[in-house]
Structure formats: structure tokens, C-alpha cells
Amino acid sequence: MQSPPLGEFALIAQLAQVFGPAPPGVVQGIGDDCAVLALNPEQYLLWTIDSLIEGIHFDLAYMSLKQLGRKALAVNLSDIAAMGGEPQYALLSIGWPPDRELNGALEVAAGLQEIADQYAVRLIGGDTVRSPAGLMLGLTVLGSIRPEELLCRHGAQVGNLIYVTGPLGEAAAGLEVLRRGIALSPELEATVLGAFLDPQPQLPAGRCLAQNHLATALIDLSDGVASDLFHICTRSRVGARLHALQMPISAALSQVAARLHRDPLDLALKGGEDYQLLFTAPPHQESRLRQCFQAANLPPPLAIGQIIAGDRVYLETQEGLRDISGAGFEHFLAPTNE
Amino acid sequence: MQSPPLGEFALIAQLAQVFGPAPPGVVQGIGDDCAVLALNPEQYLLWTIDSLIEGIHFDLAYMSLKQLGRKALAVNLSDIAAMGGEPQYALLSIGWPPDRELNGALEVAAGLQEIADQYAVRLIGGDTVRSPAGLMLGLTVLGSIRPEELLCRHGAQVGNLIYVTGPLGEAAAGLEVLRRGIALSPELEATVLGAFLDPQPQLPAGRCLAQNHLATALIDLSDGVASDLFHICTRSRVGARLHALQMPISAALSQVAARLHRDPLDLALKGGEDYQLLFTAPPHQESRLRQCFQAANLPPPLAIGQIIAGDRVYLETQEGLRDISGAGFEHFLAPTNE
Numbered sequence: 001m002q003s004p005p006l007g008e009f010a011l012i013a014q015l016a017q018v019f020g021p022a023p024p025g026v027v028q029g030i031g032d033d034c035a036v037l038a039l040n041p042e043q044y045l046l047w048t049i050d051s052l053i054e055g056i057h058f059d060l061a062y063m064s065l066k067q068l069g070r071k072a073l074a075v076n077l078s079d080i081a082a083m084g085g086e087p088q089y090a091l092l093s094i095g096w097p098p099d100r101e102l103n104g105a106l107e108v109a110a111g112l113q114e115i116a117d118q119y120a121v122r123l124i125g126g127d128t129v130r131s132p133a134g135l136m137l138g139l140t141v142l143g144s145i146r147p148e149e150l151l152c153r154h155g156a157q158v159g160n161l162i163y164v165t166g167p168l169g170e171a172a173a174g175l176e177v178l179r180r181g182i183a184l185s186p187e188l189e190a191t192v193l194g195a196f197l198d199p200q201p202q203l204p205a206g207r208c209l210a211q212n213h214l215a216t217a218l219i220d221l222s223d224g225v226a227s228d229l230f231h232i233c234t235r236s237r238v239g240a241r242l243h244a245l246q247m248p249i250s251a252a253l254s255q256v257a258a259r260l261h262r263d264p265l266d267l268a269l270k271g272g273e274d275y276q277l278l279f280t281a282p283p284h285q286e287s288r289l290r291q292c293f294q295a296a297n298l299p300p301p302l303a304i305g306q307i308i309a310g311d312r313v314y315l316e317t318q319e320g321l322r323d324i325s326g327a328g329f330e331h332f333l334a335p336t337n338e
Numbered sequence: 339m340q341s342p343p344l345g346e347f348a349l350i351a352q353l354a355q356v357f358g359p360a361p362p363g364v365v366q367g368i369g370d371d372c373a374v375l376a377l378n379p380e381q382y383l384l385w386t387i388d389s390l391i392e393g394i395h396f397d398l399a400y401m402s403l404k405q406l407g408r409k410a411l412a413v414n415l416s417d418i419a420a421m422g423g424e425p426q427y428a429l430l431s432i433g434w435p436p437d438r439e440l441n442g443a444l445e446v447a448a449g450l451q452e453i454a455d456q457y458a459v460r461l462i463g464g465d466t467v468r469s470p471a472g473l474m475l476g477l478t479v480l481g482s483i484r485p486e487e488l489l490c491r492h493g494a495q496v497g498n499l500i501y502v503t504g505p506l507g508e509a510a511a512g513l514e515v516l517r518r519g520i521a522l523s524p525e526l527e528a529t530v531l532g533a534f535l536d537p538q539p540q541l542p543a544g545r546c547l548a549q550n551h552l553a554t555a556l557i558d559l560s561d562g563v564a565s566d567l568f569h570i571c572t573r574s575r576v577g578a579r580l581h582a583l584q585m586p587i588s589a590a591l592s593q594v595a596a597r598l599h600r601d602p603l604d605l606a607l608k609g610g611e612d613y614q615l616l617f618t619a620p621p622h623q624e625s626r627l628r629q630c631f632q633a634a635n636l637p638p639p640l641a642i643g644q645i646i647a648g649d650r651v652y653l654e655t656q657e658g659l660r661d662i663s664g665a666g667f668e669h670f671l672a673p674t675n676e
Contacts, residue, residue: 011443011466015430018447019461026427030463035429037462037480040378049387049478051431055470089364091373092353093389093476105349109356123357124375125368128349132393133471138431140387140478142375 031235032153033082033220034143044150046087046143048079054097054134062178065104067197068137069111075222076139077119077201078275082220083152084210085145087121087203093138095131108137119203149210151218151279156236156307160216160280163289163301165205167250168225169257169264170195172271176260184256191252199275206277208296214289215279224270225304226327228278230313233325236280239310242269242324244317248302269315270327280307369573370491371420371558372481382488384425384481386417392435392472400516403442405535406475407449413560414477415457415539416613420558421490422548423483425459425541431476433469446475457541487548489556489617494574494645498554498618501627501639503543505588506563507595507602508533510609514598522594529590537613544615546634552627553617562608563642564665566616568651571663574618577648580607580662582655586640607653608665618645 015030022029027044028036034046052058052072060068073090080087092112094105105128116123121141174196177184184192202220209215217232225242233240249264257264279301281289293300305316313325353368360367365382366374372384390396390410398406411428418425430450432443443466454461459479512534515522522530540558547553555570563580571578587602595602617639619627631638643654651663 011440014444015447015466018444018451019463020451022462023460026460026462028463032463035427035463037427039383045377047427047429047478047480049429049431049476050465051389051433051467051474051476053433053467053469053474056433056468089373089375089385091385091387091478093387095389095391095394095474102349106352106356109353113356113358122361122364124360124364125357125366125370125373127388128353129389129391130394131391136389136391136433136474138387138389138476140385140429142385 027150028152033079034085036083036150038147042146043144044147046080046083046085046145047140048076049138049140050076050079052137054136060135063197065107066111069108070115070198072137072139073112073115073121074199074201075275076141077115077121077203078199078220078222080141080143081201081203081206081277082218083145084149084206084218085143086207087119087141087143089122089124089142090116091125091140092123094128095136096128097131097134100135119201145210149213151210151215153217153219153232153235156217156232156238156280157282158238158307158309159283160307161283161286161303162229162240162242162278162280162305162307163303164221164225164248164276164278165202165301166274166276166299167248167253168221168274168276169249169253169268169271171199171273171275172267173253173256173260173262175273176262177256180260182259184259188252188256191250192256196273199273201275202277204296205293205298208292208298209279212288212292214285214292215281218277218279221274221276221278223272225278226269226313226324230326232278232280233311233313237311239308240305240313241308242305242313242315244315246302246304248304269324365488366490371417372423374421374488376485380484381482382485384418384421384423384483385478386414387476387478388414388417390475392474398473401535403445404449407446408453408536410475410477411450411453411459412537412539413613414479415453415459415541416537416558416560418479418481419539419541419544419615420556421483422487422544422556423481424545425457425479425481427460427462427480428454429463429478430461432466433474434466435469435472438473457539483548487551489548489553491555491557491570491573494555494570494576494618495620496576496645496647497621498645499621499624499641500567500578500580500616500618500643500645501641502559502563502586502614502616503540503639504614504637505586505591506559506612506614507587507591507606507609509537509611509613510605511591511594511598511600513611514600515594518598520597522597526590526594529588530594534611537611539613540615542634543631543636546630546636547617550626550630552623552630553619556615556617559612559614559616561610563616564607564651564662568664570616570618571649571651575649577646578643578651579646580643580651580653582653584640584642586642607662
């Protein structure tokens with residue numbers, strides 16, 4: 001057998017080796033959704049960078065430049081939500097292709113500004129360069145959090161319950177509907193295309209978890225629950241068991257999946273770009289968790305499994321246990337964006 | 339006549355309109371080398387993002403992946419130098435093409451780490467994605483500066499002298515030597531290829547200017563002195579006059595320019611990527627300026643002209659005055675990287 005190609009996660013692990021251990025003042029280095037800096041004792045700085053590349057992260061056949069701007073900032077803010085923090089500032093770097101009218105950059109900016117206004121983030125600058133092959137958006141966001149509120153990928157404990165903040169798989173279904181040009185009822189279309197084109201960063205839920213010390217570990221769902229839960233397990237040195245019957249599959253997803261001849265469970269487990277939060281919490285917090293979410297006008301969190309000993313992620317189905325560790329979208333191994 | 343295409347600088351001005359004025363806590367928004375945040379009263383945060391795109395900013399026919407890593411961080415640190423600040427942390431985003439072996443990312447990382455070590459910067463994380471067409475490096479750097487030390491593009495005053503920290507045009511000559519495959523003596527090669535392939539951020543000079551309150555305005559030379567000085571003039575609402583005979587053209591540049599059949603003065607004025615600092619200072623500071631640079635073991639700054647009233651940048655030659663305002667490399671208007 002050939003040795004497998006070096007995947008993104010292996011690469012990140014090797015980069016962490018090159019860069020060495022986190023120095024003093026760095027609470028979290030490589031390996032979480034944000035870097036965390038202890039710039040002063042009362043407030044940690046959360047810092048993230050992301051690049052969105054045409055043909056990989058977005059296709060302008062499916063979305064307008066303004067939608068692209070909205071989504072680009074939304075998914076960056078999701079990284080701040082994934083630490084329980086509050087976003088504050090964003091800087092933008094645009095790589096613009098020579099064959100595209102430069103005025104379009106203002107449409108991207110208008111989309112960015114809409115999401116910035118919605119979540120009280122300040123877009124304060126950036127740089128613009130030519131890009132020979134496709135549009136590229138780089139964003140870096142700074143946020144803050146009190147040290148005692150910080151939520152990381154490590155911290156999950158055996159016996160904790162695993163929750164998500166909303167339905168899964170709708171964004172992946174939306175992308176497939178767009179790719180295959182399938183016509184849906186306006187209602188279904190609004191749900192699945194909305195989930196894919198206009199994800200909302202779950203900042204209020206992240207703040208609720210952080211301020212009330214409800215969670216032991218937290219991540220946002222960008223690559224799919226199987227893959228992202230595996231990150232929590234790896235960083236927390238635990239395993240997990242998901243219950244197929246508890247996976248939050250909406251009626252809309254079921255209907256769209258039928259049209260696509262896809263298994264909705266598969267979309268929910270492996271579909272990326274949901275940008276819901278996934279977190280772990282001890283079972284005795286269950287009622288407080290529900291109270292806090294209700295008090296914050298948030299939909300109730302959905303329990304989908306529990307943390308177990310070991311280092312694997314299993315799916316419990318009526319046919320038995322399936323090992324789904326890391327089965328999601330890995331940027332360097334998957335041939336397409338699914 | 340057709341209206342001219344929207345250039346980078348016009349785009350940045352229009353983006354600034356979309357993003358609105360700098361909010362409270364933001365000392366500098368769009369329009370300088372870094373954004374400046376007043377996170378606490380004793381220390382400003384300097385923050386920059388840059389993207390380097392294969393085919394625009396670099397060509398791997400001319401440089402190794404490790405050299406690319408070195409240069410990518412060096413030019414980002416140059417933005418911190420351009421405010422007089424000290425860099426502290428960097429985050430990396432790599433877009434990796436599918437046809438390039440992923441292990442190469444570790445060579446890029448090794449180059450980044452070399453420059454990070456040299457300038458006491460901590461590389462603390464990042465993200466990696468696939469890139470369908472060419473390698474892309476996104477970097478964001480955080481630095482700090484005391485509020486009273488901050489140096490911006492605005493602040494130049496009529497009568498100020500204009501200085502640069504080193505010779506100009508060598509990097510542009512180096513790039514042309516590489517492109518045209520011209521063989522040089524080892525000494526000339528080391529000078530001009532070194533200037534292009536391995537620029538050093540002028541952080542010690544920036545700190546010297548800032549700590550001793552020597553300059554009224556500061557910028558780093560990435561696009562060429564004609565273009566970058568014009569930024570200072572625009573932001574400071576002044577004009578400038580450069581003296582052709584004072585332009586720092588090294589003996590090496592003269593020799594290489596002769597081989598290239600190029601005017602060395604043209605390379606010095608319009609060639610980009612020197613990454614020297616350009617600053618303005620009142621004439622009465624001249625002797626203190628020289629003393630401070632000497633005390634810091636820095637080569638003496640080179641006076642190249644003076645700030646005048648108006649809004650244009652002129653070059654004084656033996657044939658008279660030439661308006662060279664903004665004559666440099668503008669990312670969206672130039673067909674190539676020269």
C-alpha cells in the first residue's frame with residue numbers, strides 16, 4: 001500500500017512542529033479555531049485568518065458578489081463564536097482577477113459591511129492585489145473574551161453530552177441543489193439555499209455558553225460534524241458516540257435529500273458549512289443549559305451523542321456501530337468541495 | 339477619451355467610503371500600512387494583512403519555497419516597520435495547489451520561521467486550504483507601539499527633508515536579471531538578487547525613528563519611491579520635490595542597469611519591492627537624526643528631496659522638473675509586476 005497523501009490535518013500538525021510550542025503570552029497557538037493572546041490579564045485577544053478561494057470555497061455561478069461578501073465575513077466570525085468570544089474588528093485582503101470589473105469589489109464590500117453591522121464588527125482596512133486566477137478573499141478578525149470564559153476544542157470529558165445549536169446538512173444539500181440545478185418549492189429553496197448561501201455565525205449561542213460556563217469544549221461546524229467532532233476528540237483525548245436517530249435532520253432536509261437521491265443522515269454527518277456550533281457539557285448541566293438558552297431567546301440545543309473513552313468517533317445505528325472518525329471534508333484530500 | 343480603469347488606490351478610497359469613518363478605538367483605519375487599535379492607553383496594536391499570490395507577487399521559477407517563506411514574512415514585517423512599531427505575532431493562511439507536493443508547505447514554513455526568529459516574532463497558527471491555481475500565502479501580523487511613538491503616512495510638513503534608509507532600485511534590477519536570465523559576477527548577483535529575493539524589513543530603523551521622535555511621516559517602499567512618496571503627500575496634503583542627483587543609486591545598480599540597458603534612475607524611482615523606509619523630518623533634526631542612527635548602528639539615512647506646498651511629486655533633473663506623482667507599480671493597472 002502507498003502511504004496516504006499528507007492531508008490538511010497532518011500538515012497542520014507538522015506546521016505546529018516547525019513553529020514550535022506556544023510561547024508565553026500565547027494561550028492557544030495553532031490547532032484551534034482562533035489563536036488566543038493574553039495581551040492583558042482581564043481580556044484575551046482572539047485572532048483568526050481565513051482565505052476564501054474561488055473554485056474551492058465559492059462559485060460565483062451560484063452566488064452574487066454581495067452574498068460572497070456576507071458569507072466571507074460570516075464564516076470568519078464563526079471562528080470567534082467557536083471560542084465563545086465577541087468579534088470586534090476585521091481586516092480584508094482582496095485578490096481580484098484581471099478579467100472581472102473592479103467595481104465588483106464594492107459589491108463584495110457592501111456584503112461584508114452588512115454582516116459587520118449585524119454583528120457590531122468594525123471593518124477597518126485591508127489591501128487589494130491582482131489575482132491571476134480567480135477571486136480570493138483573505139480576512140482576519142480580532143475578537144475578545146474574558147479569560148475565565150474561553151472555550152477551546154480541548155476540555156471534553158468522558159460522560160459529557162454532545163450538542164449542536166441547529167439542524168445539520170442543509171448547507172450541503174443547498175450546494176448540491178445549486179450544482180445540479182434542481183428546482184424546489186420556494187419554501188424548501190429558502191431553507192437549503194439560505195443555509196448554504198447565507199450562514200449566520202452562532203455568536204449569541206457562543207456567548208451564552210461562555211458567559212454561563214455551560215460547555216467543556218466548543219467548535220464550529222465548517223467541515224461536517226464527523227470531522228469537526230473528531231477535532232474535539234483528538235484535542236481532548238477522548239472518543240465520541242453519536243446516535244443516528246438523534247441527528248437533527250429537518251423535514252426540509254429530508255424532502256430535499258429525497259429529491260437528490262441522497263441519504264439525509266450522510267449529508268448531516270459529512271456535509272460541511274453548517275456553521276452551527278458543536279459543544280460538550282456535563283449531563284447535570286442539562287436543565288441549566290436549556291434555561292440559559294431560553295433566557296437568551298435561542299433555540300434549544302440538540303443532544304446528538306456523548307463523549308466516551310478512547311479516540312474514535314462512532315455512529316450508533318440500528319445496524320450497530322460505525323467508525324466515522326474524521327469522515328468529513330478535508331481540504332487536501334477531497335476532490336470536490338463536498 | 340474613455341474613463342480610466344479603477345485602480346487600486348481609487349478602489350481603496352471607495353472601499354473606505356463603504357466601510358465608513360474609523361470608529362472609536364480605531365486610531366488608523368484603511369489607508370496606512372497598518373490598522374492601529376487603541377486597545378489600552380499605554381499601547382497601540384498594529385495590525386496588517388497581506389496576500390502573496392503566485393504569478394503576481396512571486397514566481398517559483400526564481401525562488402525556492404523557503405525563500406518565498408522568508409520574503410512573505412519579511413514584507414509583512416515591513417508594514418510594522420512602516421509605523422515605527424515592533425512586530426509580535428503572525429498567523430498564516432496557505433492556499434496550496436493540488437499539483438504541488440504538500441510537503442513543500444513545510445519548506446515555506448521553515449523560511450517563515452527563520453525570519454520570525456530573526457525579528458523575534460511568534461508564528462502561532464493559521465489555516466491551510468487548497469488553491470486551484472497557484473500558491474497563495476496570506477499573512478496577518480500583530481505588533482505594538484506606544485501611542486506617542488506612532489508614525490503614519492500623514493504628518494509631513496512643508497520644508498521637511500525626505501530620507502530613505504538605503505539604496506533604491508536594486509530589487510527591481512534583480513527581478514529583471516532573473517526574468518531575462520542574465521549572468522552577472524557573483525558580487526553583483528549577490529547584491530541585486532539578494533535585494534529582490536531576500537529583503538530585510540527595516541525594523542531597527544523604524545524603531546529608531548519612533549523612539550527618538552525623529553520623523554513626521556513614514557512609509558515603507560513596496561511599490562517604488564515615486565508611488566509611495568505620493569501616498570505620503572496625499573495623506574499629508576503636501577507636495578514633494580526629489581533631486582535626481584541625490585537618488586541613492588549604488589555602483590552595483592549602475593553596473594547592472596547598464597547590462598540591462600535600463601536607466602538606473604528609472605529603476606530607483608519606479609522599481610518596487612525595495613522595502614527600505616522613506617520618511618520626512620524637519621531640517622533642524624538633521625544632526626540628531628544622524629547621531630541616533632549611528633548610535634543604533636544603522637547606516638546613515640539618505641536625503642533625497644524635500645516636502646513642498648501643493649499636491650504633486652516632482653523630480654528635479656538637469657533638464658528641469660518632471661511630474662512623477664504616483665509613477666510606480668499599481669497592482670491593478672500595470673500589466674506585469676514591474
